[in-house]
Amino acid sequence: MLDVVLAALRDGAVRRGGPLPAGGPDAVAWNLAPLLAPRALLPDTGDPQALRLLTEALAVSAADPADPSCAAHLHVPPLAVATAADLAASALNASLDSWDQAPGSTSVELAVLRVLAGLVGFDRPESAAGVLTTGGTESNLMGLLLARDAPSTTTGSTNAAAVPHPAYPAHTRPTIHCSAAAHFSVARAAAILGLGADAVVPVDTGPDGAMDPRLLDWALADARTAGRTPLCVVATAGTTDLGAIDPLRSVAAVARRHDVRLHVDAAYGGGVLFSRRLAPLLDGLGQADTIGLDLHKLGWQPIAAGVLLARDASLLAPLEQRVAYLNPEDDEDAGYTSLLGRSLRTTRRADAFKIAVTLRTLGRDGLGALVDRCHDLAREAAARIAALPSLELAAEPVLTTVLFRYLPARADPDRVNAALRRRLLAQGRAVIGRTALGTGPGSVRLKLTLLNPHTTTADLDRLLGLVLAAGVRAERDAEAEAEQEDQETNL
Numbered sequence: 486m487l488d489v490v491l492a493a494l495r496d497g498a499v500r501r502g503g504p505l506p507a508g509g510p511d512a513v514a515w516n517l518a519p520l521l522a523p524r525a526l527l528p529d530t531g532d533p534q535a536l537r538l539l540t541e542a543l544a545v546s547a548a549d550p551a552d553p554s555c556a557a558h559l560h561v562p563p564l565a566v567a568t569a570a571d572l573a574a575s576a577l578n579a580s581l582d583s584w585d586q587a588p589g590s591t592s593v594e595l596a597v598l599r600v601l602a603g604l605v606g607f608d609r610p611e612s613a614a615g616v617l618t619t620g621g622t623e624s625n626l627m628g629l630l631l632a633r634d635a636p637s638t639t640t641g642s643t644n645a646a647a648v649p650h651p652a653y654p655a656h657t658r659p660t661i662h663c664s665a666a667a668h669f670s671v672a673r674a675a676a677i678l679g680l681g682a683d684a685v686v687p688v689d690t691g692p693d694g695a696m697d698p699r700l701l702d703w704a705l706a707d708a709r710t711a712g713r714t715p716l717c718v719v720a721t722a723g724t725t726d727l728g729a730i731d732p733l734r735s736v737a738a739v740a741r742r743h744d745v746r747l748h749v750d751a752a753y754g755g756g757v758l759f760s761r762r763l764a765p766l767l768d769g770l771g772q773a774d775t776i777g778l779d780l781h782k783l784g785w786q787p788i789a790a791g792v793l794l795a796r797d798a799s800l801l802a803p804l805e806q807r808v809a810y811l812n813p814e815d816d817e818d819a820g821y822t823s824l825l826g827r828s829l830r831t832t833r834r835a836d837a838f839k840i841a842v843t844l845r846t847l848g849r850d851g852l853g854a855l856v857d858r859c860h861d862l863a864r865e866a867a868a869r870i871a872a873l874p875s876l877e878l879a880a881e882p883v884l885t886t887v888l889f890r891y892l893p894a895r896a897d898p899d900r901v902n903a904a905l906r907r908r909l910l911a912q913g914r915a916v917i918g919r920t921a922l923g924t925g926p927g928s929v930r931l932k933l934t935l936l937n938p939h940t941t942t943a944d945l946d947r948l949l950g951l952v953l954a955a956g957v958r959a960e961r962d963a964e965a966e967a968e969q970e971d972q973e974t975n976l
């Protein structure tokens with residue numbers, strides 16, 4: 486079956502012939518339709534060819550992060566060794582909720598967490614704890630949940646009890662403070678936790694996209710003056726667009742002065758810890774109470790490989806669960822450690838295994854070299870963009886993203902940039918990102934997220950060549966459309 490899958494992946498990639506299937510959504514749907522029709526998907530009698538047929542069809546219609554022109558998102562080509570290790574995890578099918586479903590996998594997860602706790606620079610890594618998550622979204626939810634349900638230092642009761650229902654008047658409600666460029670999952674987590682998405686108080690960033698700790702200081706003081714309870718500061722180590730890193734040491738000092746929990750969303754930036762050259766960017770990370778890391782970003786793991794770390798195991802207490810059929814107390818006392826009480830999930834696959842294999846196969850230097858290479862690629866791409874008169878670089882890259890736009894002579898730049906990106910998607914020739922820098926007219930930007938260490942500078946030149954060519958075409962179309970609109974108004 487492995488041979489079947491590998492051959493189908495290869496054949497599918499050849500038939501696709503680029504980073505994604507040409508023809509856009511209609512062509513993809515049309516090509517898959519015969520295989521996905523209800524009668525084809527659940528026939529009365531099974532089809533032994535299904536693995537080959539569906540795998541090849543999926544490969545033909547995939548966005549392939551291993552193609553150097555697939556550079557839109559924090560979407561990595563997974564390391565082959567990690568993918569192979571993940572197959573072992575699938576085959577053994579350990580479930581981390583109880584020791585008797587995951588004897589060795591429990592030890593592997595704890596060992597991986599110990600290594601990562603050392604890497605982030607906690608003062609006493611031996612007291613730290615954590616859990617594997619599905620990613621930054623779950624890690625942020627957990628970080629906020631742990632802050633919400635932490636025992637209050639003054640009353641001993643949990644904040645959960647003290648948290649008024651969101652229907653209470655806004656001025657008494659708890660607050661969460663993060664930069665205006667923080668990930669959207671912070672606000673969603675606040676909503677899920679019953680705090681209301683408007684519990685999130687965004688702190689303005691400087692032009693570099695990083696939080697200004699003085700503004701954070703004032704916002705925390707203001708919240709208290711207004712009778713609200715600051716629950717948590719969420720710092721971002723690597724924003725999704727600019728890769729901006731909040732000044733962690735200063736932010737930690739402010740949070741400590743106000744006696745507020747600090748969660749660091751290092752989903753993107755956390756991986757730079759492997760690079761001796763770039764790790765200093767995360768100076769102060771070890772001061773955090775809880776940290777989210779995503780090794781399916783700068784860690785090149787197959788999805789999912791999220792991690793939540795807590796400075797001290799006691800911070801995870803709000804997650805504790807005692808279930809008669811999973812982790813009875815006397816089993817725990819006898820040394821049968823079950824990880825149920827560290828996760829929001831029950832059944833949970835052994836995502837730490839592929840990380841363990843990767844750490845040992847590549848070593849810190851091997852992973853650091855991949856991080857450095859992608860950072861170098863981003864800087865090289867930025868230099869090329871800055872040198873091209875019809876492209877405008879938005880900012881020097883911090884991590885591995887490059888924001889820029891095509892500059893049309895007359896046409897609306899937002900319209901042209903949006904159209905040029907869709908043109909590349911429809912051709913199946915390149916997957917580049919699109920985002921907004923600020924709001925309103927003129928905010929549309931294109932984004933390269935460079936996470937493929939095998940990409941060469943020749944690949945970058947080719948990709949930028951595709952962008953320029955698509956830009957010229959999109960500009961011409963936009964001018965023609967504008968002219969037609971003018972004529973229609975004149976009529």
Ligand SMILES: *Cc1c(COP(=O)(O)O)cnc(C)c1O
Pocket residue numbers: 559619620621622623668670721723724725750751752753779791
């Ligand atoms: C990717 C990302 C997230 C979300 O993580 P998922 O793994 O997609 O759940 C959160 N925060 C930041 C800064 C990210 O880059």
